[in-house]
Amino acid sequence: DMHRIRVIRPMVGGAFGGKSDPFPHEMISALLSRACGRPVKILFDREEVFLTNHGRHPTRTQMAMGIDANGKLSALDLKAEIDGGAWGSFGVVTTYYNGVLCMGPYRIPTFRYSGTRYYTNKAPCGAMRGHGAVNSRFAMETLMDQLAEKAGLDPIDFRLDNLLPANTTTLNGFRITSNGTQECLERTRQRSHWDERHGKLAFGEGIGVACGFYISGSAHRIHRNRFPQSTVHVKIDMDGGITIHSLAAEIGQGSDTMLAQCVAEPLGVSLDRVHVYARNTDTAPFDLGSYSSRVTFMAGNAARKAGEAIAAKLIKAAHRITDKPVEGFVLRDEKVLYAPDPSVSVTFQEALHEAMAENGALMAKGIYQEPPPMGGNFKGAAAGLAPSYSFQAYVARVTVDPDTGFIRVVKVWAAHDCGKALNPMIVEGQVEGSIHMGLGQALVEEFPYIRGSILNPNLLDYRTLSPQQMPEVEVILVESEDPEGPYGAKECGEGPLLPILPAVANAVHDAVGIRLTSLPMTPDKVVGALERKAAGKTPVLAGA
Incomplete structure (x- = not known):
């Protein structure tokens, strides 16, 4: 009987999706406590934390995009192969999100997606911050830059010409209300002196841009009932x-x-x-x-x-x-x-x-309760539906040492459309924290395996972004005043992570002329791509 259960939620802090699942050890500790009539505590060592935490899914992404003679996007074709690890977790949602969350912030008239999530003998993956959208956004935004380069277009102009407007519906039924992407792009362009710097800095210095798009809540409940959310x-x-x-x-x-x-x-x-x-x-x-x-x-x-x-x-x-x-x-x-x-x-x-x-x-x-009815009737139509969406545009400035391959992110101009900043200090902190987390994935963090065993399950061998590597961040709050958010507000906790990874990759290309499509962008990958470029080969390091 549920009425006999009382839950007291302590102030633990942190999550980023890692606490969304019901974990087996949580149920085991509850059953043990009932059996012995005493409190039961389970204490993990660091390696056990690495084995049980549900982190981001490693993904191999194949993506093709097209533009017409007027510089308008004409199609997006995406195939994702997703390593889910040993358990299901949020795998079905992750698989759908990898595709459907590419439907903004640009107008895409034709879309095809194939996603496959595999069970493997690795630690399980789940709903990490920016759930399902980070890896495909990296692929999409770096490909947007390649399209702009081939068409002879400025990357920011190309993005501006293809934006979704406010108060519209996407091809797959997303209902867009407020949309501040244009202001995000224009303000980062001005603050970063984009026109004076892009393609004009000395060799080894570069500047890159990327946009983002993320849900602000889920339109549908996780429980099949009519209770308020x-x-x-x-x-x-x-x-x-x-x-x-x-x-x-x-x-x-x-x-x-x-x-x-x-x-x-x-x-x-x-x-x-x-x-x-x-x-x-x-x-x-x-x-x-x-x-x-x-x-x-x-x-x-x-x-x-x-x-x-x-x-x-x-x-x-x-x-x-x-x-x-x-x-x-x-x-x-x-x-x-x-x-x-x-x-x-x-x-x-x-x-x-x-x-x-x-x-x-x-x-x-x-x-x-819930937003107005939305979405279509095709398979996966409910995935990614939200009462509102946040939008971002970032410009990153980097230096690349061609001898060592070391990438240093010098400064980030981060514009985030949060609808209305109810607490500007908290919003800025969320943006800065998202950038730090995203730079970790972009530059240093990885899980190497040998026959199902993690090689670096501790904080000595698992590298994270150090304070010295954290760049200066200029946060630009864009307030599009969402008509349905509380006093115009919408999300700022996950969307701000998405653009930083491709913005850095695009800046690296501007700096030394190589395209890195495998994360993290470690020095050995940079040196390898530069050697390919020097040998007259395609200066692209393929990967996931």
């Missing part, structure tokens, strides 16, 4: 303190602060009044969790609706106190003001006490 409860008692109850998972991304903002805004109060309780299933309503960059859009909308419901009660109370029409009241600066005559107002506390008279504590709930 997010529910938020709000309560205010006589002391004026506002409590928010939600099980939206705060894992360090700032969702508790976001919930507080979305409730405080319609009530016109400071965040000092607001307290968020998101730990205990006995006191907070059900939420689907932190995945698919859904929390701000869905839980934020639910919180906003709950706050608005409380605000309506306070306005009715102010009407009773002042005898002014309810239509004229606004909540601002801890007051309920009558807008036609601002000299008429009551304090937040006065309105609260009037609303509570013979009624008790004010309580309200808000829900996010």
